[in-house]
Amino acid sequence: MSDSQALIKVNNLSSAYGERKVLFDIDLEVKQGEILVVMGGSGSGKSTLLRNMLGLMMPSQGEILFNGKDICKVNQAELAKLRQSMGVAFQGGALLSSLSVGDNIKLPLRQHTDLDEKTISIMARLKLELMNLAEYEDLMPSELSGGMLKRAGLARAVIMDPKILFFDEPSAGLDPVTSVELDQLILDLREAMNMTIIVVTHELESAFKIADRIAVLFDGKLVTIGSVEHIKACSDERVVNLINRKPRINPLDADKYLSRLTKGS
Amino acid sequence: MKKISLELIVGLFIVFGTASILYLSVAVSGLSIFEADGYHLKAKFENSSGLKKGAVVEIAGVKIGQVESINLDTDTQESLVWIKVQTNVEIQDDAVASIRTAGIIGDKFIKISTGGGDPLEDGDEIIETEPSISIEELISKYMFSNES
Amino acid sequence: MLAQIERLGATTITRFEDLGRMGIFLSRVFSSIFSRPFGFRDLLKQIAFIGASSMPIILLSGLFTGMVLALQFYAVMVDFGAVELMGAAVSKSLVQELGPVMTALMVIARVGSATCAEIAIMRNEQQFDALTCMAISPYRFIMVPRLLAAIISLPILTSIYNLIGIFGGYLVGVYLKGLSGMAYMQTIENSITWSDLKMTFIKSIIFAVILIWIAMAKGFFVHLEKGVSGAEAVGKVTTKAVVASAITMLFADYIVSSFLI
Numbered sequence: 001m002s003d004s005q006a007l008i009k010v011n012n013l014s015s016a017y018g019e020r021k022v023l024f025d026i027d028l029e030v031k032q033g034e035i036l037v038v039m040g041g042s043g044s045g046k047s048t049l050l051r052n053m054l055g056l057m058m059p060s061q062g063e064i065l066f067n068g069k070d071i072c073k074v075n076q077a078e079l080a081k082l083r084q085s086m087g088v089a090f091q092g093g094a095l096l097s098s099l100s101v102g103d104n105i106k107l108p109l110r111q112h113t114d115l116d117e118k119t120i121s122i123m124a125r126l127k128l129e130l131m132n133l134a135e136y137e138d139l140m141p142s143e144l145s146g147g148m149l150k151r152a153g154l155a156r157a158v159i160m161d162p163k164i165l166f167f168d169e170p171s172a173g174l175d176p177v178t179s180v181e182l183d184q185l186i187l188d189l190r191e192a193m194n195m196t197i198i199v200v201t202h203e204l205e206s207a208f209k210i211a212d213r214i215a216v217l218f219d220g221k222l223v224t225i226g227s228v229e230h231i232k233a234c235s236d237e238r239v240v241n242l243i244n245r246k247p248r249i250n251p252l253d254a255d256k257y258l259s260r261l262t263k264g265s
Numbered sequence: 266m267k268k269i270s271l272e273l274i275v276g277l278f279i280v281f282g283t284a285s286i287l288y289l290s291v292a293v294s295g296l297s298i299f300e301a302d303g304y305h306l307k308a309k310f311e312n313s314s315g316l317k318k319g320a321v322v323e324i325a326g327v328k329i330g331q332v333e334s335i336n337l338d339t340d341t342q343e344s345l346v347w348i349k350v351q352t353n354v355e356i357q358d359d360a361v362a363s364i365r366t367a368g369i370i371g372d373k374f375i376k377i378s379t380g381g382g383d384p385l386e387d388g389d390e391i392i393e394t395e396p397s398i399s400i401e402e403l404i405s406k407y408m409f410s411n412e413s
Numbered sequence: 414m415l416a417q418i419e420r421l422g423a424t425t426i427t428r429f430e431d432l433g434r435m436g437i438f439l440s441r442v443f444s445s446i447f448s449r450p451f452g453f454r455d456l457l458k459q460i461a462f463i464g465a466s467s468m469p470i471i472l473l474s475g476l477f478t479g480m481v482l483a484l485q486f487y488a489v490m491v492d493f494g495a496v497e498l499m500g501a502a503v504s505k506s507l508v509q510e511l512g513p514v515m516t517a518l519m520v521i522a523r524v525g526s527a528t529c530a531e532i533a534i535m536r537n538e539q540q541f542d543a544l545t546c547m548a549i550s551p552y553r554f555i556m557v558p559r560l561l562a563a564i565i566s567l568p569i570l571t572s573i574y575n576l577i578g579i580f581g582g583y584l585v586g587v588y589l590k591g592l593s594g595m596a597y598m599q600t601i602e603n604s605i606t607w608s609d610l611k612m613t614f615i616k617s618i619i620f621a622v623i624l625i626w627i628a629m630a631k632g633f634f635v636h637l638e639k640g641v642s643g644a645e646a647v648g649k650v651t652t653k654a655v656v657a658s659a660i661t662m663l664f665a666d667y668i669v670s671s672f673l674i
Contacts, residue, residue, distance in 0.1 A: 056542055080548040094543035097535065098458075108547045111450065111554075153543075275457045278465035282569030285576050289508075290610055321603060328599070372501075372603050 006065075007032045007164060007196050008053065013062035015045075015052050022048045023220045026062070030164075035190055035197045037207040040217035041242065046200045049217065050168055053198070054088060055079060066164075084112055087157030087165045091172060093149030095141040095156070102128070102137035105156045112160070127155040131185065147178040151185070158189060164196040165189065171203045179203070183210050204243065208232075216242065303330060303349045304387035308362045308375075312396035313344035315373040316364055322348050322375045329354045332375065348375060356391065357382040363395035373397055434637075435630040442560055442629070445553040455558035463524050463559075463625075464566030468573070470519050475574040478511055479503060479581025487590050496590070500597035501604035503582035504575075508609045509674075512575040513616035514666055517624055520567065521658050525628040528559060529654040532632030533647040541633070556629055560622070567621035568614050575613065612673050619669060620662050627658040 010028040014021065022045045030036050040046045051057040053064055055071045063070045066082055074082065095104045105124045109115055115123075128134045131151040141149060150170065157165055167186065171179035183206050189195050201207055207214055208228050215225040218238045224231065231239060310316075313335055322330035330350035338345040350356060359380030366373055377391070385391065486502045532555070535541060541551045579601065586592040631654035638646045 051542075054542075054546055056545060083546055083548040086546065088543065088546040090539045090543055092538055094539040096540055096544075097531075097538070107549070111547070111549050156543075156547075271454075271457055271461055274461045274465045278460065278468070278566075278569070282464070282566075282573060285572045286569065289572050289575060289613075290607075319603075319606070321599075372600075374603075 006030065007067060008198075009065040010049075010053065011063050011065070013049075013052060013059050013064065015048055015057065015059045017048075021060075021220065023052070023059075026217075026222050028215060028222070028225065030196060030198060032196055033190065033194050035186070035199065035210055035212045037211035037214045038198065038200045038217060039202060039204075039207050039214055039242065041202060043219075044217040045220040046202075046217050047168065048220075050166060050198075050200050054086070054166060055083070084108075084160060085163045087160065087162035089150070089154040089157040089165070089167045089170070091150075091169045092146070093141065093144075093151075093153030095149060095152055097141055099141075100137070101133065101139055101141060101144065101152050104141065104152065105159055108156065108160050123159065124155075127159050130188075131155045132181075147174050147182075150174070150182065154182075154185065158193070158195075161193060162195070164198070167197065167199045169201055170199060171201060171206045179206060182206075186210050204245075218242075302352045304352060305333065305347055305349055306356065306385055306387075306389055306391055307345060307347050308391040308394050309338060309341065309343040309345055310362075310364060310394050310396045311343060313346055313364060314397050315366070316344075316346065316375070316397060317373070320372065320374050322350065322377060324354070324356075324377050324379060329377075346375070355384040358385055358389070358391075359393065360385075360391055361393045361395065362391045364397035366397070431634075434634060435626070438630045438633060439626050441552045442556040442626070445550060445557050446561070448550070448553050452554060452558050455554075456561055459558045459562030460566055463520065463562045464569060467520055467523055467566070467570055470523060471516060471570050471574050472577055474515060474519055475512075475577035476581040478515060478574075479507065479578030479583075480585045482506060482511070482578070483582035483585035483590070487586065496592060497596050498600055498604075499582065499586050499592060500579075500600040503586075504579050504601040504605050505609065507575050507578040507582075508605055508613050510666075510670070512571050512578065513613055513620055514663070516567065516571045516574045516617065517620035517662050518659060520563075520570065520621075521624050521628075521655055521662070524563075525624050525658050526651050526655050528625065529628040529632040529651045530647055532629055533635035533650050536633060536635050537643065537647065551633075556633075559629060560625055563621040563625035564618055567617040571613055571617040608673070612669075615673065616666065616669055619665055623662050623665055624658045627661060628654045631657070 006029040008028070008030040010026055013023060013026040013028075015023040026049060028036075038046045038049060048057065052059050053071075055064075058072060064072060066086075069078070069082065071079060071082060095101065096107070099107065102121075102124055105127060106120050109120045109123060113120075125134065125137070128137055131154060133148060133151055133155060136144060136148060136152070141152070144152065154167070157167075170182045170186065174182070186197060186199065187210055190197055199207075199210065211228055213225060213227055214231045216223045216231065216234075216239050223236055223238050224234055226234075232243065234240070316332060316335060318332055318335060320332040321328050322332065330348050333347040333349050335347075336345045337343075348362075356377060357380040359382040361378045361380070363376050363378070364373055365376045482503045483499060486499050487496060490496045490499060490502070535555070541555075544551045544554060583594065583597055586597050587594045631650045632647075635646050635650045636642075638650060641649055
């Protein structure tokens, strides 16, 4: 694993919201064409890591190299250029509520390219069909279900054929069938376009199914990173707990709870 | 039914709005873009206190023109007022221009009492004038005459 | 005691931080006005929303304001025998003061609140993050059309408000109180000057910037609201935006008036 292969390199990254530190010394590497899943429970800092990698938040320390360029140090114009080769699918789709689904998906093309309207609509249609959304092109985002919004968000993220795709919580709040469909879609995208994909999730099955490598975060620290087998075989207590879904808080003792209730009254 | 297009709504709004802005500027403020033809006359007043540029010039209560400028004539220490009069209105050389007030607290205007002489032409002067009467002066005069 | 002073200090610092953030926000919006590509269609949409759709409320409130003004002035002026000057009184108070202020208040109630809530919800749904990640500036794409639309719409709405108000005064004065219509219009013509109109336009443009700025900025920073989140935060910032823009607008009104009168 040499440096030249790494598309994204995160070195020694720490991040904080004001006084509250949420990430501590993260080191990561993502290779071209790889699917990396960042896993962790709620509050483990995985969303913060994503926001840092997207340049939506400045780290308090460390660097994030994208093709060798530190996204925290480049100027606005260069950052804009970098961003055109990144696609981001947000948790709820994050479609602009004032535009129709079709217009949302065409937006990056209209803003960043000089393509004529006909080419743009062919490209948009292609992506919509890929996401199985062709018939919803003229609807407004408010008329779509959660799963459709996610898929539309994904369609918009890949409209510019980015080198790298970020996907925040693909299966959160979805029924199992839709969630499996989305996983398949992610694999297909990599297959079809050789995209590098970073997925942030807390869903185990989905992670095990799509990941080449999995990074496990716990309380803002990177616990371990490695292949699915490596994670399954990992003996670290925090990883084992996450995999076995062991609750972090003690189960409620019904008798004790009742007795406390009655004592209180 | 066909939906009314966005462009039409905005277009109507802008047209309607611009029209009302224009109407306000032109009709209400007397800012005459469509300036009527007319000729200029001057008149010298001993006192033109309270008279403003744009004030009305009337004959028999009908507006026939307006005040164009008010300056001090440095030779005579009088107020030199230029007025503009509609072309179709004739003012004779023996007409009297007086500054009056509409009501007790109203605006000052110039009242012209017509005469029977030769008509004045552009640039001529109305010789006979009456200055504006200030209420303060009237009151003080009245009180003064009472005391004596 | 010490704790209270400390709390006062903390509040002061937060207020100044808010103000600074909103100032930077406004300067970013203004500096984005000339960046390409320009969203002409978005501008049209916003003019339709801020301007054209506000017409009914502006027509109605303007008409009634003018009618009430005429009634009030008549009651006072009849004692002085100065009812002839009613046109001047109604139009002067409309053009100089009530027109811009009432129009701005109506627009704050109708547009300011809606804009603030809309932008706050966009923030909550990560739409601004999405725009940023697509290398599309939210300032240029979302804020500039709204700012320009407000700057274009408010003077127009204000003129319409003034005119319809004068017309309302005419209705009451001429048909109800028996004044001469000619006299009503004549005194307006005599009393309203170019500087009154300048005042109306300067005020309405300043109010437009204030109301749309506060609505957008409060919505844009909804995620920084302390102690609340989600729908509750949207409600809270919307209330704050309406109150803050109304008060700022009236304050600015005083400042502008004292400079221009």
